[in-house]
Amino acid sequence: MSKKLTYIDLFAGAGGLSEGFIRAGFEPIAHVEMNKDACDTLKTRTAFHYLKNNGRIKEYHNYLNGNIKREDFWKTIPEHLIKSVINTEISSETLPNIFEKIDAELGKQKVDLVIGGPPCQAYSVAGRARDPKGMSEDPRNHLYKYYVEFLKRYNPKMFVFENVPGILSANNGVYLELIFKAVREAGYELDKKVLNAKHFGVLQDRKRVIIIGWKKELDFKYPEFEEKEHQYEVLKDLFSDLPKIQTGKGEWGITKYAKKTTPYLEETGIRNGLDYTTQHIARLNNENDLEIYRIAVDKWVNEKKRLNYAELPDRLIKHNNTKSFTNRFQVVNDLGVSHTVVAHICADGHYYIHPDIKQNRSITVREAARIQSFPDDYFFEKSRTTAFKQIGNAVPVLMAEGIAKKIKELL
Missing domain, CATH: 3.40.50.150 (Vaccinia Virus protein VP39)
Structure with missing residues (x-):
């Protein structure tokens, strides 16, 4: 050897x-x-x-x-x-x-x-x-x-x-x-x-x-x-076997898969023989954010258009700055590849909204890790916030x- x-x-x-x-x-x-x-x-x-x-x-x-x-x-x-x-x-x-x-x-x-x-x-x-x-x-x-x-x-x-x-x-x-x-x-x-x-x-x-x-x-x-180039998609091939959860829900520890694996998860070794993963946990969002998420997902999934923050109804706008960072609410591309995951995901999840309107939340720690192609048995220590930061900074x-x-x- x-x-x-x-x-x-x-x-x-x-x-x-x-x-x-x-x-x-x-x-x-x-x-x-x-x-x-x-x-x-x-x-x-x-x-x-x-x-x-x-x-x-x-x-x-x-x-x-x-x-x-x-x-x-x-x-x-x-x-x-x-x-x-x-x-x-x-x-x-x-x-x-x-x-x-x-x-x-x-x-x-x-x-x-x-x-x-x-x-x-x-x-x-x-x-x-x-x-x-x-x-x-x-x-x-x-x-x-x-x-x-x-x-x-x-x-x-x-x-x-x-x-x-x-x-x-x-x-x-x-x-x-x-x-x-x-x-x-x-x-x-x-x-x-x-x-x-x-x-x-x-x-x-x-x-x-x-x-x-x-x-x-x-x-x-x-x-x-x-x-x-490949034909795989985030929602169908990367996220589909994970349990559907709502905002603020999920488990830090063991989470059983909801569905069988996909060819993509097998080929890449993201799912690697276990019948469970961990850290499929979403942060809690307030009702104002969730209403914006619904608008953003509807716009993206049905029109393939990104939400411009400045065009939201006045009652939903909570930031004084409507001139820059107007794309601060962004939906993960369901039909192709995600936009870049960055460390700022630890501060808020608005830039990484789950494309399934029924779940109406930002992505979980495990979903972010999968976008970064970490295998499902990779465990990020300490807390949800620190895990997001580590994932966003990773290669x-x-x-x-x-x-x-x-x-x-x-x-």
Whole structure:
């Protein structure tokens, strides 16, 4: 049996990128992430993979069923695996300690790959629009420098750096030039492309800049990705087996499926052998919002038109601003792929209204996770709000897996 290729995941979030690489046969050495809730999710997923690989998956189901507390559950797997999830901000002060922890986990192994993307808010167009200084003074603009420090220390054969399309135009492209210069000085050649998750089988229109780099002595070039189109639809193929629930209803824990699986759920591994999922829970909306939802769904399903907030009856308009963000109430496309899921879904669900008028609510945590192509046994820790945020920040698993397979071919 050949040795698995290893990687370190930086700015790991809840592990969407990592999950794709694990599915493609890579082995994580460490995940580094500053958000505690995302780290807890990573620890639980690390436990899942360990138990699955060692024929002990029933212990994971026991945890999902609420029969064992989280900390006690983590204790059932080797301590060094839980410690390989490093909950810290990456900065000049923390780097020595992070390196020390990774070195301890690494032992005599080599790192084949570094993956991850610094937080995207500083590069995003929306982030720059909200900041009076256009994010020019945001310290997150310079996190790429620490990413390069990992390349210098661990000398991986390749790396994958993921970010939002806004990075191309941030500071008139200066940040991107600085990244390319720093990486080349560290001994790597690199290239970038804007890839769309929908071309990897994800039912979501989500564009991301994917920078791939390789050691200069390797005769590599940027992999070719096919733009696969498919005929699957969100409502029929992605959501149809989940129980129909109303606003504020659902279960944080175990939820039995209401219907048989679909070919899409089978092909993608979103449904993976269990007869239940978790976190199919919707936030509670007030009557004003629900009336707007009804109007938005009716307009979308029957006319294929988006609701303009400014055109609502005066009695329903509660925001003073009717000039910008007039699309703040948006229905998920029932007949095709969803619009991009973003972290703001944790603050309100108005931008992700379920297209089934009979349910009249925003999408659940599990539905958001499915749009991001997370498998149904992926559990997001802490609360509904933190789960939504983790999901919105993630790289879709199927997209990550598609990229990982190409990297594996090269290596």
